[in-house]
Amino acid sequence: MLVSLLRPHASDxxxxxxxxxxxxxxxxxxARTQRIARQAHLLGAAGQWPNPLVALARDTAxxxxxxxxxxxxxxxxxxxxxxx
Numbered sequence: 458m459l460v461s462l463l464r465p466h467a468s469d470x471x472x473x474x475x476x477x478x479x480x481x482x483x484x485x486x487x488a489r490t491q492r493i494a495r496q497a498h499l500l501g502a503a504g505q506w507p508n509p510l511v512a513l514a515r516d517t518a519x520x521x522x523x524x525x526x527x528x529x530x531x532x533x534x535x536x537x538x539x540x541x
Contacts, residue, residue, distance in 0.1 A: 461539070493534050 459482045506512050519527070 489534075489537065496530075 459479075503515055506515060
């Protein structure tokens, strides 16, 4: 996506255009990447719970969760495509 924003300016870049394009790139990706980072943080923290009973409950919940639910949660970031 960044390449597509900056490619038209590669041959004769106007220095004033690049910061605006980078800002647009950041705005377009920030919500999505922050959501992924939050999910990664929560999953990482849950994966390291030291209490054996809590860890057992976590593992049991994951085993019992419907495959479609887990598939949707984990594959959503992978199915993303850049906007035109």
